[in-house]
Amino acid sequence: MNAQPTASHFIDGAYLEDETGREIVCIFPATGETIATLHSATPAIIDKALASARRAQRQWARFTPVERGRVLRRAADIIRERNEELSQLETLDTGKPIQETRVADATSGAEALEYFGGLAATLTGETIPLGADLAYTLREPLGVCVGIGAWNYPTQIACWKAAPALACGNAMIFKPSELTPLCALKLAEIFVEAGAPAGLFNVVQGYGDVGAALATDPRTDKVSLTGSVPTGKKVYAAAAEGIRHVTMELGGKSPLIIFEDADIENAVSAAINANFYSTGQICSNGTRVFVHESIEDKFIARIAERTAKAIIGDPREDATQIGPLVSKSQHEKVLGYVEIGRSEGATLVFGGDIPKGLNAQGFFIEPTLFSGVTDAMRIAREEIFGPVLSVLTFKTEDEVLERANATEFGLAAGVFTKDIARAHRMVAALEAGTCWINTYNLTPVEMPFGGVKQSGVGRENARAAIEHYSQVKSVYVAMGDVEAPF
Ligand code: NAD
Numbered sequence: 349m350n351a352q353p354t355a356s357h358f359i360d361g362a363y364l365e366d367e368t369g370r371e372i373v374c375i376f377p378a379t380g381e382t383i384a385t386l387h388s389a390t391p392a393i394i395d396k397a398l399a400s401a402r403r404a405q406r407q408w409a410r411f412t413p414v415e416r417g418r419v420l421r422r423a424a425d426i427i428r429e430r431n432e433e434l435s436q437l438e439t440l441d442t443g444k445p446i447q448e449t450r451v452a453d454a455t456s457g458a459e460a461l462e463y464f465g466g467l468a469a470t471l472t473g474e475t476i477p478l479g480a481d482l483a484y485t486l487r488e489p490l491g492v493c494v495g496i497g498a499w500n501y502p503t504q505i506a507c508w509k510a511a512p513a514l515a516c517g518n519a520m521i522f523k524p525s526e527l528t529p530l531c532a533l534k535l536a537e538i539f540v541e542a543g544a545p546a547g548l549f550n551v552v553q554g555y556g557d558v559g560a561a562l563a564t565d566p567r568t569d570k571v572s573l574t575g576s577v578p579t580g581k582k583v584y585a586a587a588a589e590g591i592r593h594v595t596m597e598l599g600g601k602s603p604l605i606i607f608e609d610a611d612i613e614n615a616v617s618a619a620i621n622a623n624f625y626s627t628g629q630i631c632s633n634g635t636r637v638f639v640h641e642s643i644e645d646k647f648i649a650r651i652a653e654r655t656a657k658a659i660i661g662d663p664r665e666d667a668t669q670i671g672p673l674v675s676k677s678q679h680e681k682v683l684g685y686v687e688i689g690r691s692e693g694a695t696l697v698f699g700g701d702i703p704k705g706l707n708a709q710g711f712f713i714e715p716t717l718f719s720g721v722t723d724a725m726r727i728a729r730e731e732i733f734g735p736v737l738s739v740l741t742f743k744t745e746d747e748v749l750e751r752a753n754a755t756e757f758g759l760a761a762g763v764f765t766k767d768i769a770r771a772h773r774m775v776a777a778l779e780a781g782t783c784w785i786n787t788y789n790l791t792p793v794e795m796p797f798g799g800v801k802q803s804g805v806g807r808e809n810a811r812a813a814i815e816h817y818s819q820v821k822s823v824y825v826a827m828g829d830v831e832a833p834f
Contacts (some may be wrong), residue, residue: 349376349383351440351530356386356553357393358536360400361546366390372526372553377443377672378662380709386529388554391561397521397550398567401492404547405519409489413469420465420514422542427458427507427535434534436664438503441528443672443711444626445663452626456793457507457535460809463793464515471516471814473821480828486821489517490593491569493817494562496583497532498574499525499674500629500733505574506532508793509595510539510549512813518570521550521562527675529553563587570817573597574631576731577757577802584805595806595816597631597798599731600759602780603752604634604788605742608642610764611786616651618762618788619737624658624715625789627673628682628735632760632797634788636721636728638748641741648719648739652698655715660703672711673734679711682734686716689727694718694738723751731757745770753779758801762788781807 351374355363369387376383389397408416427434435449442449473485495509506522513520524532532551539549552558556579563571563586570593573583580598587594604622606615622634639647663671673679686700699716706712713734721728721738728738742748752761761780765771775783781799784790791797796812798804806816 349381349440351383351437353384353386353530353533356529357389357397358533358551359393359397359547360550361540363533364393364396366393369393370555372529372555374441374529375675376440377674378664378710379707383440384530386553388526389552389558393552394558394561394565397552398492398562398565400547401519401521401550402567404545405489405492405517407545408514408519408548409517413471416515416517417465417468419539419543420461420468420511423538423544424458424461424465426538426541427454427461430538431455434503434531437534438531439663441502441530442499443663443674445668445671447666447668448626453501453503456504459793460507460511464511464813467811467814468515471818481824481826483822483824486823487516487818488821490817490819491518492567493518493520493570493572494568495520495522496559496563496571496573496575497522497524498631499527500626500631502528503531503535506535508808509572510535512808512817513572514544514548516814516818518817519548521552523552523554523559523562526553526555559583560586563592564589566590568592570594572806580804593816595808596804597808598759598802598804599733600631600633600757600799600803601636601729601731601755602632602634602757602760602762603636603638603778604762605638605748605752605764605774606640606643606647607763607765607767607770608640609766610643611766612643612646612650614786615764616647616654618764619651620654622762622788623737624655624670624735627670627713629674629678629733630789632782632789632791634760634762635732635736635738636752637737637739638742638752639739641743644719644739644741648697648717651717655698655717658715660712660714661706670715670735673713674711676711678733679713682713682732682736685727685730685732685734685736689718689721689725689736689738692725692727693720694725694727695720699735723754729755745774749774749777753777756802757799759799759803760784
């Protein structure tokens with residue numbers, strides 16, 4: 349299997365290599381095979397990327413907003429035309445099942461480009477009457493934005509950052525996760541094909557040190573990170589040195605609360621999506637499933653029955669529903685948490701093992717459910733980022749609300765109930781940036797997405813993202829004479 353790109357980086361409209369950079373070995377997670385070998389960016393590569401992005405941004409700012417929108421929408425169309433090829437590459441890069449990547453990755457990226465492409469021409473300032481005088485505002489780009497990605501949704505993350513950034517007139521340098529470097533390069537090719545100036549969207553590969561070098565360079569105006577809380581703290585601090593703008597999309601340990609009057613089948617479907625989709629590697633996952641004590645047995649029986657039918661296997665096969673985890677270290681981490689759950693006294697209801705009969709070199713793990721989980725257990729407090737669902741029980745609304753909020757994270761939350769007043773009361777009090785009522789993990793581009801507390805700063809998607817990729821210039825216009833005290 350070979351997914352070797354033309355070169356490691358894409359800068360100023362073309363592939364570029366510098367073999368003196370540290371090796372990045374790209375592994376297909378289902379077999380452990382090496383599918384590509386890339387090189388981390390050297391200082392010379394980083395310098396080229398920044399210089400070309402600055403040049404391209406000045407050129408891009410001279411495009412009319414309608415022209416900018418057209419380029420983004422063309423890019424969306426090209427992505428859709430190549431969805432199959434892009435999805436196959438995403439599956440090789442991440443190990444996610446092809447049935448997921450065909451509908452959730454490049455397609456979601458295309459939607460972001462289409463949405464922000466449409467919005468580009470509507471971004472204006474305002475006029476402010478001041479009696480005889482007036483003021484107006486100009487909505488201006490920030491300049492060069494650096495995007496740093498996690499490995500779970502490489503194409504989607506690149507598009508969710510690039511689409512609003514470019515719509516507002518910025519350039520972007522994107523550094524993918526070192527675990528999934530391939531798909532962003534395809535996106536860079538597509539932008540050029542769609543008519544973007546060379547250098548407007550550069551891709552620079554590398555480990556954390558390359559992200560840090562980009563985040564601290566004086567030519568960088570904004571840093572947008574999708575990653576873990578510990579990385580977020582470092583990148584936020586590094587950006588603060590230069591008073592740079594930031595968007596931080598970080599981790600979570602989100603609650604999914606199921607009341608006694610919920611539709612159980614729908615609640616089970618949501619809990620499956622909230623824990624086992626993408627083999628549990630989703631930031632907003634509802635990994636603390638609070639189930640009302642009166643329906644616990646029914647809920648567990650039904651989720652166990654349905655999960656037993658899940659097809660785990662080679663993610664390239666159409667029928668596969670659960671693929672491997674992304675890497676050996678993630679595999680070890682998740683298996684470690686299963687052990688922690690057992691030793692903390694939680695009841696392992698199903699899963700927890702490496703599935704039999706699959707490639708032993710792949711990073712597979714069974715979908716796993718623990719019951720009898722208490723708030724103090726590490727499996728209920730720490731982000732595992734794997735298919736491990738914890739069931740906790742509760743008695744009252746007040747009690748579950750307090751327990752759901754007792755975490756440093758605040759990315760997402762879900763509530764299942766048929767009582768409409770209770771549903772709205774709950775989401776109003778839940779400390780989370782994104783909430784769902786009677787569903788889970790739907791993130792359409794039209795809806796803002798992001799976290800509160802340690803889960804992040806800023807919002808992606810929707811009109812809200814515009815605030816984070818542009819700045820307002822105020823202009824006071826005097827119509828009369830200037831008064832002075834002397
Ligand atoms: P990570 O924090 O290990 O790495 C994220 C990115 O940051 C990588 O590209 C990495 O190379 C880079 N990086 C590491 N150290 C850096 C530094 N000092 N300076 C600059 N860049 C640095 O995260 P991960 O393991 O790739 O992804 C999983 C995490 O991402 C989970 O915590 C998950 O919840 C989170 N995530 C959040 C969202 C969201 O939208 N909120 C979405 C997906 C994933």
